[in-house]
Amino acid sequence: MTAVATETLIAIEGVGKTFPGQRALADVSFEIERGEIHALVGENGSGKSTLIKILAGFHEPDPGSRIAVAGEELKALAPADVRRLGLRFVHQDLGLVAELSAAENVGLASGFAKRGPKVDWAGQCRRADALLARIGVEVDVELPVAELRAVERSAIAIARALDELHGEIRLLVLDEPTAALPPAEVDALFRVLREVLEQGVSILYVSHRLEEILGLADRVTVLRDGRCKGTFPIAGMDRARLAELIVGEEVEADAAQRPPSCATEERALTVRGMRGAVLDGVGFELRRGEVLGIAGLSGSGREELAAVLTGAAPGQIELVDGDGRTWSGMTPKRAKQLGLALVLANRHPDAAIGQFSIRENVSLAQLPSYVRGGRVRGAQERGAVERWIADLDIRPDDPDRLYSYLSGGNKQKVILAKWLNTSPRVFVMDDPTSGVDIGARHGIYGLVREQAATGAGFVVCSSDLEDFVGVCDRVLALVGGRVAAELSGAEITENRLLQAIVTQTGKNA
């Protein structure tokens, strides 16, 4: 506790969190003051989410961690304590039921206004109206929230969190509140947040968008690799400085360690005019043996690119394959014929089948090649799968083990094996290293380089900047559905990438 203890709302001291085999947080200390907007920034895997989950009472911190709320020391936070102490959380997905109205969504969280045994709908609507009015928002509380603007849904989630039915609200934690907002609506959200501040509630604001933080927050705490890199006043901070704090000083060796590019002069494919929900005319050329990265914040079109490119999601695309044939539109079937393999993140629900064994998952995309006389030949299928298990060191090495029982890294290897097994010309990867440990990460990089050396092209879409530094020859930075910058070779550093993807956010409608 510092001398200004009366002003400190939450004191976090020496908080750590160790998961089996991984230290997510170590010795994190900072304070959130009353009436401030406190930003929390850090790369993926820096420990932000873990910290928030500790505050929410979802994870128990390591022994020795100290958290005090308004002077009250807490050994372990349970969700009930969290509520009692006035901490409220609004997550990125908002937690609203889309088909229900604002009035109903409010009721779901904190109970319905009742008249006898029956819900008093008029009263319930008045309550929702009043909650929204407190933060200066007026919406039709009887309309299904799906029919409202994105920022109105955010406002409903915030208003609902601030319902003081269960006591005074002290801190509102917002996790990536603008990730799903159209840029034009970001300012409206900020107005709401200022209203929240007026209510005497502090805000912990988690975001990747440096511009927003610079424009909105009073102070910022930076996490890197699970450690706190300090808390800084926003006054006097600029984007370059903040970016450097987040990614750390670029190690010169990092870029030098990258193996030499094996890109050839031959074209693997050319893509033009990709359009989708967010993508707005993205095009690029990929050469055989080249590893092309696609960077971007959420909402930039980065999440969509892999799916549109392989026909998994609807969208427009014109594609010229390695043989010079032009195709317009894409379906999974055509992608397979062209040798385009969509390698999804292991946490993606459509990456693999949990109820299938390793064997069935690995062979699924290549089953017809094991068929002789109408039967899938077990020995051949098994032989192929066992080779991949050995090659990729999948553990356990039992082909009949159910996929859902594997660890994240091993799941990712099974997904990779499924597509490696089809000998694709181009691998389209979506977040290939999310949820895998450091060893598996380097294993995946090694595999990408190895396949690239044999002439396969790679499109690596990732939310993790380390992936680009680690494995890409060239990176396209997407902003607002368009290519905003292109970096190649030694230019690919986390700092430059971060600056490229946060450029102009919020201004490019």
Next chain:
Amino acid sequence: MSQNVVNAEVPSAARGRRAPAARRFARGLSFRTIGAVYVWLLLIAVFAIWIPDLFLREETLKTVLNQYSITALAALSIVVPLTTGVFDLSIGSTMGLAGILSAWLLGNTDLSPLIVVLLGVGAGALVGLFNALIVVRMKIDSFIGTLATGSILAAITLGISGDQILTERVAGGFSDIASRDIGGIQLPVLYMIVLMIAIGFFLEQTASGRYCYATGYNPEVTRLVGVSVDRVRTLALVFSGCVAAFAGVVLTARIQAADPANGPSYMIPAFSAAFLGATQFRHGRFNPWGTIVAVLMLGTGSVGLLLAGAPTWAPQIFQGAVLIAAVGVTVIQRRPKADAETAKPAEPEPAPSAA
């Protein structure tokens, strides 16, 4: 990663650790895997002690097989759509329609019995296509969609029959398809065995069968490997339509009369058997082997109860209770095991946010 091939713990690729044969054998015989078989054996033991004179006879075995072979055909018809994640609740009505249609054709045309059987099955194929139009093309939930088509089919059946029981020309050569017997075992038992093996081969040995399971578990994964999920489901519905229709035709031949009220009563036992069967042998996957064991187990219990002098409504209570008990025991048994196995790779969940 391929440098890891020379990993001390995994000396050889070919070793790909399969559970030792003895353990696999033990696992294959465990209650968890074949609980219904043990319940079946227990039932036989109970009746053998309770009513040895009535129960321990060749007749009993024949009665169970002959009487329950049509239930078995009905149950087998839905196994394939269920693997693809589609409910076909119209099979009972399809049975009724095909049964009435075949009797009507016999009574009103000169077509030979074989042609009549083929037309009946053909009608089932059309029903399947119609179901596919609703479930696959119009994307109406199969539970609702096939419930609706079932209702329409029942009405058509009633219309064709004029709410009469049709019997003309049904006895004669036509009824041979159901009543000819080989050593006391009637033809429908043979159909059941052939169909069970055929479906088992299809689901477990062919690529299309694997795609059926994949479609049921995760249609999107299946679509992304280039398989037409819509085609898989369409064919599954056509298959269930054909088999259900065949079951209906055989039912008409067997009782030598077509009653429009007959088919629908088979739907619930069929689903009971298919779901109970899914808990057997293949750990949660719908499969024909478990389905047939389930039918025989339910049949044995019902026939045994009737032999013991229980009232006619007793078998239905028995069937419902056994279904709950068997599936319940399997669920409870499986729970701690699954927890123990999933507990191992507990990984921290890194930031779900992006960039």
